Amino acid sequence: MSACGRERAEPANDLHVLPLAGGWGAGAPLLRVEGLCKNYGDRVGCADVSFDLHAGEVLAVVGESGSGKSTLLQLLATRLALDAGRMHYQITGRGLVDLKLLSEADRRWLMRTDWGYVEQNPRDGLRMNVSAGANVGERLMAVGARHYGEIRRTAKDWLQRVEMDPARLDELPTGFSGGMQQRLQIARNLVTRPRLVFMDEPTAGLDVSVQARLLDLLRELVTDLGLAAVIVTHDLAVARLLAHRILVMREGRVVETGLTDQVLDDPQHPYTQLLVSSVLQV
């Protein structure tokens, strides 16, 4: 029986803001996740998932189809409501804040400044009916940028950073290849310099050669910007390339977690062993 079904005991002194120099070692985490649960009717989406994510750390979530990866990501990004569990996020100037207690306005502010969310299908993450520049500029405008020329300059810079031709600034994303759309979606998310980015299979659905270049780009950006990221993938090679740590899920639960190389080179759980070996067979 998972913790999800049971009453979770709340600490007597339920502080909304956890002490920074608390009991969890040096440096408080950027994101602290405890006992996340989500069911869809009788079906388990995600069960009792806990982990800490530190600033600049990349965590890969792997597992077979239906193991709950996307569900977990959506819970983390507060796009789905939790059945049980708690999430704390390090808000600049406020310390670790219980996300449940954040006002809707604060939550949205966080989502469009300090967080990013890269959808698997770039069409879900882009506005297809406005130009590349407007797509990149949207977040800037949402947080109050009101100088057209500056917004445009920033958007252009970002196209360059994601290795797109800045001359395509005024084109609609509908005319872009899948790989370009994905780059644009990444630029649109990173323009406000978020500290944490969620990505759901960011390279799936792309040609292998395009995938490889995009992965290189992602790795560079993550390193240069010191981004923390949670990347969902069923591709262990993606995890190997991008992630410091890995979290292996099965039927909604975490069956193994650890440093990426350790887990992939020396898997402890039989399920992870199976995953790793099936990859090796490909």
Add this chain to the structure above:
Amino acid sequence: MNGLPGYNFAYLDEQTKRMIRRALLKAVAIPGYQVPFGSREMPLPYGWGTGGIQVTASILGRKDVLKVIDQGSDDTTNAVNIRRFFNRTADVATTDRTEEATIIQTRHRIPEKPLNENQILVFQVPLPEPMTRLEPHEAVTRKLHALADYGLMHVKLYEDIARYGHIATTYDYPVLVNGRYLMAPSPIPKFDNPKLHMSPALQLFGAGREKRVYAIPPWTRVESLDFEDHPFSIQRWQQVCALCDADDSFLDEVVLDGGGRMFVCSDSDYCRTRQAAGHTGTENTPMEVSA
């Protein structure tokens, strides 16, 4: 006389009017906020401004003097029909003259003559939600309003400049009311936007099909959205009115029978008043001013 036999004063039953008035009071209390109301079927098709008509019907008193304009004119079919409707159902006095009216129902224009505290302007609104074209889901736009999250509207203006070199929106130009709610001013030209700002008159907006009313109370701040380096500006003409020589009014281009063109005031009352005061343009001879 009480208007049309068998019908209540101003067509709507008193209960409906009270319901609409309650919605209007709420709208006045939250400037620019769209208040849902139980829009009634009116004996006119939606495109005819049933929202504005219901608002007018709800606030109309027996002593009111009503003016109805469409595209600035009192004489278009739409204006004539609405005026006739209230003539028959409420038997109120009507006028063409802006300064005589206590209630002005309008589509597409705000009169050129400055309004006063004793006047109410009622706008017919086809699309109350300014973000509809960018975000079709009403649940989403409602949330955006709740959080004053209006970046999306600037995306639209950005896109205008990127495509056309300037903000191409010339009608229904979005405004921020009282520093809080984003509002569609109905399809008035942006020329009229400055008149919304700090107006002494109460401004009420009714959308029949979308079942929404909203309001700008007197003396309320109304700002047109823009960028620092592309500030809001109104339409300007090289020409002056060919009939009254006005250089400060919104001009319509009119094709003449002979095939020529001329620019004339869209506000026919304004133009007539100026002509009566002796102003003449290039296309007319001085009016006979009767003693």
